[in-house]
Amino acid sequence: MNKDNIIISIDHVSKWFGDKRVLDDISLNIKKGEFVTILGPSGCGKTTTLRIIAGFETPDEGSIYIDGELMNKVQPHKRPVNTVFQRYALFPHLNVFDNIAFGLKLQGVAKDEIEKRVMRVLKMVGMTDYEWRDVDSLSGGQQQRVAIARAIVNRPAVLLLDEPLSALDHKMRKDMQIELKQMHKQLGITFVYVTHDQEEALTLSDTVVVMNHGVIQQIGSPTDIYNEPVNCFVADFIGESNIFNAIMVEDRKVSFMDHEFECVDEGFGENVPVDVVVRPEDIYIMPKTDKGQFDGVVSSCIFKGVHYEIIVNTPDGYELMIQDYNPFEVGMEVSMIIKPTDIQVMKKERICNTFEGEMIDDTHVEILDCEFECLKQEGISAGDKVLVEVDFDKVELTDDKRDGTCEGDIRFILYKADHYQLSVRALNREYIYVDTQDVWEDRDIVGINIRPEDMRIKLKEAKSQA
Ligand code: ATP
Numbered sequence: 001m002n003k004d005n006i007i008i009s010i011d012h013v014s015k016w017f018g019d020k021r022v023l024d025d026i027s028l029n030i031k032k033g034e035f036v037t038i039l040g041p042s043g044c045g046k047t048t049t050l051r052i053i054a055g056f057e058t059p060d061e062g063s064i065y066i067d068g069e070l071m072n073k074v075q076p077h078k079r080p081v082n083t084v085f086q087r088y089a090l091f092p093h094l095n096v097f098d099n100i101a102f103g104l105k106l107q108g109v110a111k112d113e114i115e116k117r118v119m120r121v122l123k124m125v126g127m128t129d130y131e132w133r134d135v136d137s138l139s140g141g142q143q144q145r146v147a148i149a150r151a152i153v154n155r156p157a158v159l160l161l162d163e164p165l166s167a168l169d170h171k172m173r174k175d176m177q178i179e180l181k182q183m184h185k186q187l188g189i190t191f192v193y194v195t196h197d198q199e200e201a202l203t204l205s206d207t208v209v210v211m212n213h214g215v216i217q218q219i220g221s222p223t224d225i226y227n228e229p230v231n232c233f234v235a236d237f238i239g240e241s242n243i244f245n246a247i248m249v250e251d252r253k254v255s256f257m258d259h260e261f262e263c264v265d266e267g268f269g270e271n272v273p274v275d276v277v278v279r280p281e282d283i284y285i286m287p288k289t290d291k292g293q294f295d296g297v298v299s300s301c302i303f304k305g306v307h308y309e310i311i312v313n314t315p316d317g318y319e320l321m322i323q324d325y326n327p328f329e330v331g332m333e334v335s336m337i338i339k340p341t342d343i344q345v346m347k348k349e350r351i352c353n354t355f356e357g358e359m360i361d362d363t364h365v366e367i368l369d370c371e372f373e374c375l376k377q378e379g380i381s382a383g384d385k386v387l388v389e390v391d392f393d394k395v396e397l398t399d400d401k402r403d404g405t406c407e408g409d410i411r412f413i414l415y416k417a418d419h420y421q422l423s424v425r426a427l428n429r430e431y432i433y434v435d436t437q438d439v440w441e442d443r444d445i446v447g448i449n450i451r452p453e454d455m456r457i458k459l460k461e462a463k464s465q466a
Contacts, residue, residue, distance in 0.1 A: 006068075007032045007157060007190050008053060013062035015048055015214075020429065022048050024214040026062070030192060030207075032157075035184050037193045039201040040211035041237070041412075046194040049211070050160050053192060054083050067157065081158040082151040086166050090135045090146055096122070097131040100150045121149040124183060141172040148183070158190045165200070177203055198238050202226065210234050212412075213431075226279075231346050232421075235277040236414050242283070242320050243416050246276040246345070254345055257318045257417065259294050261338060265345040275346045280323040282342035285310060285334050292335020296320065298328045312336070318417040353390045353433055356460065359383060365457060368448070369428040370406035375452045385460040392421065392435040394454035397446040404447015408432060410440050424448065 008030040015023040022045045030036050038046045051057040052064055055076035064071045071079060090099050097118055104114045122128050125145040135143060144164055151159055161180075165173045181204055184191050195201055201208050202222040210217045210225060210233075218230045229235035232243050246256035248268040254261055256276050268274055288295060296312040299319075307323045312334060314320070320336070328334060357367035361382045365374045380386060401407040411431070412423035422434040424446060432448060440446070 005031050007034075007066065008192070009063075009065040010049070010053070011063045011065065013049075013052060013059040013064060015045075015052065015057065016060050022214050023052075023059075026214075026216055028209060028216065028219065030190060033188055033190055035181075035191045035193065035204060035206045036209060037195060037201040037205040037207070038209045038211060039195055039198060039237075040217075041196055044211045045214040046196070046211060047162055050083070050162050050192060050194050053158070054081055054160055055079050080156055081160055082154055082156040083160040083162065084144075084147050084151045084164045086163045090143060090150070092136055094135070095131070096127065096133050096135060096138070096146050099135060099146055100153050102150070103154050117153050118149075121153045124152070124186065125149045126179065141168050141176060144168065144176070148180075152183075152187060152189075156189065158192060159187075161191060161193045163195055164193075166195075173200075180204065202238070210237065212237075228344060229277060229346065231349055232275050232277070232414055232416075233412070235275075235344070235346070240280050240321060240323075242278045242280065243414060244276045244278075244318075245416055246274050248272045248274045248345060252340070254343060257294065257314060258316045261293065261343055262340040263343040263345055264340050265343075268345065268347070273348050273351055275348055277344045277346065278338055278342060280309070280321045281307070282338065283320060283322045284337040284339075285312070285322050285324050285328060286337075287328075287335070288333040289335045291337075293337050295333065295335050298330050298332045298334055301328050301330060303327070316418075320417065350433070352392065353395065355388045355390070355430065355432075357386050357388050359386055359457075363452075365455070368406050368426040368430055368432070370426075372405050372450055372455070373452050374455050374457060377457050380457060380459060387458050387460050389456040389458075390432075390450050390454055392433050393419075394450065395424075395432055395434040396449040396451070397422075397424070397434060397436065397438070397440070398449065399446070401445050401447045404449050406448045408446055408448050410442055410444045410446060413440065413442060 006029045010026055010028040013023055013026045038049055040046050048057060052059055066079060100118045101114050122131060125148055127145050165176050205222060208222055208225050209219050212233050218225055218234050225238055235241045235243055244256035246254050249255050250270050251266040252263055254263045254276060294314060296314040298310055299313050300311040302309045307325055308327045310322045310324060310328050312320045312322055355367040357365050359365050359380055359382050360371055362376045363374060364371050365388060367388050398404050406426055408424040408426040410422050411425045414421040419435050419437055424432045424434055426432060
């Protein structure tokens with residue numbers, strides 16, 4: 001990589017708030033003039049990353065460089081960056097001109113130079129003739145334009161934008177997206193943009209950084225992220241997708257939905273569990289024929305403006321989402337084809353839950369900071385440090401948290417064609433992954449139970465030697 005071309009370098013940064021790690025070893029290089037978007041669900045650490053670049057937060061571990069200079073101890077106002085926040089944060093007692101000119105006046109810039117620069121940025125944000133208006137009299141969109149003008153009038157090397165369009169209505173948001181993109185081109189400066197809106201990220205960016213739980217999941221161009229997601233989280237978060245538990249039978253052959261499909265992936269090994277994603281527009285659907293790879297019955301068909309969204313159920317109990325320009329009647333028997341290049345095979349991040357724990361006595365083990373009953377294990381006794389493995393479909397959830405050995409809340413729900421995969425966070429903040437047919441809601445508080453016979457317990461040391 002050409003280091004001269006890098007303007008921001010985030011190097012192994014971690015950040016804690018209390019005992020909660022909100023950024024976990026983040027590394028990211030941003031090129032000069034690039035439009036980079038940090039994308040992820042609420043609470044994944046996007047804003048904290050931006051605030052660390054801006055200097056409003058300091059990393060607990062790792063370093064942040066701007067233009068090759070270490071910034072960890074540099075005050076926000078001494079960094080070559082400016083930030084546009086979610087809410088416009090304008091000075092209500094100043095008019096548009098004075099809001100924009102504020103920073104330049106503080107720096108002692110000459111009056112006629114200030115006037116020239118303010119007028120230039122007002123033109124750029126489409127607000128010429130508004131300079132003497134009170135900011136209170138402006139619409140939300142206009143106020144945000146003024147906030148952007150105020151940030152770029154200082155000619156920062158980097159503009160940081162934290163969900164700047166989130167308070168605007170849909171139409172205004174779309175218009176502003178186009179304008180931001182044009183502004184980025186015109187200014188030639190680096191934009192680092194934070195959003196939880198995947199469509200916005202794909203539309204605006206040269207590079208998208210997808211985050212979850214304080215960890216960078218994938219960095220790539222919008223097309224790479226869409227066409228080649230590295231894991232189920234990215235596949236599910238970006239666009240619509242059909243996600244399956246699958247087995248890589250051998251190179252270029254993968255089995256899912258009880259069928260074998262040709263694919264283009266190699267190097268996963270033989271008979272290895274993998275995840276597969278197929279985008280809804282990549283499943284070819286036709287009235288039932290013997291030329292299809294598999295069959296199903298249409299259970300719903302909704303017009304979505306340009307295409308139809310069709311839900312098909314297969315005889316083996318899988319449910320697929322398909323997009324097509326033609327409608328298919330509910331109840332109709334159909335056949336489907338998936339081309340090898342449209343099957344995206346992804347390494348599974350884990351194949352079962354693994355918890356670190358300690359034996360309390362012969363028949364009780366502490367995991368997730370709770371005491372679970374277990375079967376007596378040969379050669380394992382009280383006080384031993386152990387690893388406990390539990391298959392995803394062996395974790396039971398209860399509606400009432402008091403019925404569980406331990407409590408948690410549902411943080412992420414992934415639909416995998418014939419079941420849901422839930423990420424449940426226990427009170428000690430560890431995650432438990434659960435495969436279930438039951439329908440749960442995001443943020444449901446649940447009880448967690450594991451039957452003694454469903455725990456595989458091993459001595460921790462023995463495991464690490466193996
Ligand atoms: P959102 O889109 O909701 O703003 P985000 O991805 O930008 O989410 P952050 O604002 O970076 O997420 O927050 C990451 C986590 O850190 C969240 O769980 C949040 O509650 C927590 N957090 C953020 N700031 C603080 C703080 N000052 N003190 C304690 N916890 C904080």
